[in-house]
Amino acid sequence: MSPGGTGPTTLAQLGEFALIAEMVRDLPAADDVLVGPGDDGAVLAVGGSVVVSTDVLVEGVHFRRDWSGPGEIGRKAVAVNVADVEAMGARPQGVVVGFSAPGDTEVRWTLDLATGLRSECATAGVSLLGGDTTRGQQVTLSVTALGTLDGRDPVRRDGARPGDVLAVAGRLGWAAAGLLVLTRGFRSPRAVVDVQRVPDVPYGQGAVAARAGATSMVDVSDGLLADLGHVARASGVTIDVETSLLEIGEPLQTVGSATRVDPLLLVLTGGEDHALVATFPVGRVPAGWTTIGAVDDAGPDGAGVLVDGSPFAGVPGFDHFRPGARR
Amino acid sequence: MSPGGTGPTTLAQLGEFALIAEMVRDLPAADDVLVGPGDDGAVLAVGGSVVVSTDVLVEGVHFRRDWSGPGEIGRKAVAVNVADVEAMGARPQGVVVGFSAPGDTEVRWTLDLATGLRSECATAGVSLLGGDTTRGQQVTLSVTALGTLDGRDPVRRDGARPGDVLAVAGRLGWAAAGLLVLTRGFRSPRAVVDVQRVPDVPYGQGAVAARAGATSMVDVSDGLLADLGHVARASGVTIDVETSLLEIGEPLQTVGSATRVDPLLLVLTGGEDHALVATFPVGRVPAGWTTIGAVDDAGPDGAGVLVDGSPFAGVPGFDHFRPGARR
Numbered sequence: 001m002s003p004g005g006t007g008p009t010t011l012a013q014l015g016e017f018a019l020i021a022e023m024v025r026d027l028p029a030a031d032d033v034l035v036g037p038g039d040d041g042a043v044l045a046v047g048g049s050v051v052v053s054t055d056v057l058v059e060g061v062h063f064r065r066d067w068s069g070p071g072e073i074g075r076k077a078v079a080v081n082v083a084d085v086e087a088m089g090a091r092p093q094g095v096v097v098g099f100s101a102p103g104d105t106e107v108r109w110t111l112d113l114a115t116g117l118r119s120e121c122a123t124a125g126v127s128l129l130g131g132d133t134t135r136g137q138q139v140t141l142s143v144t145a146l147g148t149l150d151g152r153d154p155v156r157r158d159g160a161r162p163g164d165v166l167a168v169a170g171r172l173g174w175a176a177a178g179l180l181v182l183t184r185g186f187r188s189p190r191a192v193v194d195v196q197r198v199p200d201v202p203y204g205q206g207a208v209a210a211r212a213g214a215t216s217m218v219d220v221s222d223g224l225l226a227d228l229g230h231v232a233r234a235s236g237v238t239i240d241v242e243t244s245l246l247e248i249g250e251p252l253q254t255v256g257s258a259t260r261v262d263p264l265l266l267v268l269t270g271g272e273d274h275a276l277v278a279t280f281p282v283g284r285v286p287a288g289w290t291t292i293g294a295v296d297d298a299g300p301d302g303a304g305v306l307v308d309g310s311p312f313a314g315v316p317g318f319d320h321f322r323p324g325a326r327r
Numbered sequence: 328m329s330p331g332g333t334g335p336t337t338l339a340q341l342g343e344f345a346l347i348a349e350m351v352r353d354l355p356a357a358d359d360v361l362v363g364p365g366d367d368g369a370v371l372a373v374g375g376s377v378v379v380s381t382d383v384l385v386e387g388v389h390f391r392r393d394w395s396g397p398g399e400i401g402r403k404a405v406a407v408n409v410a411d412v413e414a415m416g417a418r419p420q421g422v423v424v425g426f427s428a429p430g431d432t433e434v435r436w437t438l439d440l441a442t443g444l445r446s447e448c449a450t451a452g453v454s455l456l457g458g459d460t461t462r463g464q465q466v467t468l469s470v471t472a473l474g475t476l477d478g479r480d481p482v483r484r485d486g487a488r489p490g491d492v493l494a495v496a497g498r499l500g501w502a503a504a505g506l507l508v509l510t511r512g513f514r515s516p517r518a519v520v521d522v523q524r525v526p527d528v529p530y531g532q533g534a535v536a537a538r539a540g541a542t543s544m545v546d547v548s549d550g551l552l553a554d555l556g557h558v559a560r561a562s563g564v565t566i567d568v569e570t571s572l573l574e575i576g577e578p579l580q581t582v583g584s585a586t587r588v589d590p591l592l593l594v595l596t597g598g599e600d601h602a603l604v605a606t607f608p609v610g611r612v613p614a615g616w617t618t619i620g621a622v623d624d625a626g627p628d629g630a631g632v633l634v635d636g637s638p639f640a641g642v643p644g645f646d647h648f649r650p651g652a653r654r
Contacts (some may be wrong), residue, residue: 034376035481038561040414040545041380041472043481049361050377050537052456053368054471056425058463087367098383098425098469132469136385142425142459142469144381145368154370187627218367221462 011110016133019107023114023131030127032148033095041042042129044094046148053084057149058263059139063197067182069285070109072197073141074116075123081143082124083201084275086220089210090147090154092203094129095121097143100136100288113141152210155278158234160216164279166239169209171195171204172224172246173263176270177255184259189251205288209278211287217278223269225312228277232303239266239279240306241293250308268307338437339430343460346434350441350460357454359420369456373475380411387467390524394509397436399524400468400531401443402450407548408470409451410528410601414546416482416537417474419530421456422448424470427463438466451530454565479537482605487543487562493620496536497529498522499551499573500590503597504582511586516578522644526601532615536605539613544605550596552632552639556605559630566606567633568595569619595634 008014014022024037035043057063057080063073078095085092096119101110118318121128126145178196187193201219209217216235218227224241232239248263256263277297280286297300298304305312334515335341341349350508351364362370371377384390384407398410405422424444428437444472448455453472505523514520536544543562545554551568559566575590583590606622607613625631632639 015613035415035483039481039484040411041378041417041474041481043376043378043415043476045376046373048375048384049370049372050473051368051370052379052421052423054423054425054459054469056427056455056461056463056467056469057457058427058461060464061462084367086363088370090368094379096379096381096471098381098471100383100385100467130381132381134382134383134385135388136383136467137387137464140383140427140467140469142381142383142465142467144379144423144425144469144471146377146379146473147368149370154366154368156362157366 008107010103011101011105011107016105019110019133020113022031024128027128028066030272033127033129037130038129038260040179042094042096043145044129044146046093047150050142051085051088051147051148051149051154052146053081054142055081055084057141068197070113071116071119073148074113075120075198077143078117078120078124079140079199079201079273080121081145082126083146083199083219085147086201086203086206087217087276089152089206089214089217089327090149091207092124092126092145093145094127095143095145096129097131097141099131100140102137103135104121105139112191143180155214155217155218157218157231160231160235160237160239160279160295162237162295163282164215164295165282165285165291166241166277166279167285167289168275168277168294169205169289170275171200171249171273172220172275173252173270173273175199176266177252180259180261181255188256192255196272199272201274202276207278208286209276212280213284214278214280220273220275220277221271223271225268228305232305235304236298238296238299238304238306239293240296240309245292247290268312318326335434337430338428338432338434340509341434346437346460351455354455356578360454360456364455364457369421369423371456371473373420377475378412378415378417378474378481380408381469381471382408382411384468394471395524397440398443398446399452401440402525404468404470405444405447405451406528407601408472409453410546411532412474413528413530414471414544414603416479416533416541417476418534419451419453419472419474421454422470422472423456424458424468426458426460427467429464430462430554432466441652468645482537482541482544484543484545484558485561487558487564487566487606487622489564489611489622489624491542491622492609492612492618493566493568493604493606493622494612494616494618495602495604496616497602498527498530498576498600499547499602500579500593500597500600501576502599503593504579507588508585508614509515510584511608516581518578519582523599526600529603532603535613535615536603539607540611541605541607541612544603547600547602547604549596550598552595555641559632563625563630565623565626565631565633566620567623570635572619574617595639
């Protein structure tokens with residue numbers, strides 16, 4: 001492959017096997033990768049049990065080629081999935097990637113996407129273990145991430161207990177703010193647009209939380225209140241978010257002023273940031289985490305989420321098959 | 328969900344979360360599944376190292392809704408991927424599934440697909456660990472399978488040694504024969520059409536081969552000669568297939584007569600059967616496996632595959648981005 005040279009331009013010209021060879025060229029070798037790409041499967045050394053999570057990203061649903069470059073799309077695909085492994089309290093180790101695209105997709109674009117995948121793998125400290133490439137009408141990326149618990153118990157979503165403290169690592173509302181400005185045709189503030197394109201996952205904090213004794217944890221993919229709703233119902237508790245403890249970053253205030261959308265709404269309901277939220281026994285919130293609320297007994301209306309002690313009247317999440325519907 | 332009742336008919340009406348709830352209802356619980364669907368990730372107990380493999384199946388490329396029912400498509404998606412884990416010599420344990428489909432896809436069709444996924448998981452002895460569902464223009468299934476080596480070394484494709492015996496478990500050429508008759512508008516012989524729709528993977532034989540001392544192994548997805556080519560080149564050997572040892576099943580002869588295609592060509596080059604082929608030291612071929620050739624030193628033209636001692640003149644494989652091209 002010689003960029004700018006006379007090599008094949010489209011995937012149909014390059015072919016599947018040459019594409020794969022380019023995508024995995026000179027992959028770094030980690031000690032825990034016993035077999036890497038090129039065989040029927042990859043083999044990963046793990047400490048007794050393995051955490052696995054999968055996500056599918058579809059063009060036009062999870063990304064748009066006019067909003068994000070291929071490198072950003074590749075990075076996002078890895079980031080959102082590794083965040084799920086972090087949210088189980090595991091140490092992420094590797095990913096496998098399924099890639100489908102039309103035959104007239106440009107090779108250059110595809111290799112830039114592969115570079116993004118590999119770049120985010122390096123940032124997250126995981127190995128690209130293998131994958132599958134095939135034709136499809138839309139660019140679709142399916143990433144499966146694996147990690148080890150290093151002998152610890154997984155941090156599930158059903159372990160929050162009354163008296164626990166609620167804390168967050170990472171940003172909230174930034175990706176939604178970025179989406180808001182992009183949908184209105186703007187490209188700034190750059191900081192929130194960047195986070196919409198590639199979430200700023202707090203890598204390593206999942207295991208930090210687990211070691212600190214987190215009783216429950218999730219990553220924020222659908223929105224803080226929506227995802228905490230899963231935790232509250234699974235744990236049979238009330239989770240009360242205290243808005244005075246939520247950081248509303250300066251770019252969120254800028255977006256709020258420009259769009260007349262309350263930035264607090266972005267923080268409470270915006271998805272795709274892939275921050276980690278966890279509950280901890282009092283006094284166990286580790287460095288790098290910010291307390292934003294508390295866990296109480298389920299109220300008379302059952303388990304659920306409160307905002308400053310009251311039910312939230314807004315719209316907490318997103319349904320992929322009913323983009324207009326809210327749950 | 329009441330089939331035939333007044334429930335939602337399309338995925339857009341049902342919604343993502345109700346769909347997931349239906350798809351994972353009453354999943355059987357295996358002892359090695361520490362956390363199943365519903366959290367950020369699943370957790371699987373493994374014996375020190377885990378084999379992982381991923382495959383993407385796209386409507387119109389890997390299956391057609393007019394040729395295969397939803398249950399068959401679901402079963403095939405699991406089977407082809409678990410076959411890769413078998414081919415590493417591992418014991419398959421679980422799968423995660425990414426599913427995308429248009430919003431106007433029928434709920435009934437989708438739940439039948441989920442039933443097929445679960446049915447083949449049961450046949451293969453693996454657990455459905457989790458997944459992700461989203462909208463997309465085409466029905467796309469991405470399956471990632473995991474398995475444990477139970478402390479054994481993986482059986483790679485680079486370990487074949489001169490003097491080894493080549494053997495197969497499972498069928499060859501049947502899926503290609505099924506595709507041939509389907510493309511010509513026929514639905515019989517039923518036996519080969521069935522195998523095209525759902526490959527008959529020799530579950531359990533991967534670990535059997537590993538315990539017997541297999542030196543290399545792959546599953547036949549692209550065609551026997553194409554896949555053995557990978558083994559020969561990775562191992563630096565010549566693999567000689569002896570056609571008199573290949574079983575040409577009765578339905579293949581029927582298809583051959585009807586279509587004037589040499590059934591031996593189907594056996595040598597037909598993909599999608601997901602039989603296992605492995606090399607063993609002499610005398611170590613286990614029960615359930617059939618010897619079909621031998622491994623020699625690389626010849627003057629380098630490593631490669633011979634048929635009855637001579638280079639094969641035909642067309643050995645399939646390239647997803649260049650369906651007309653052959654390698």
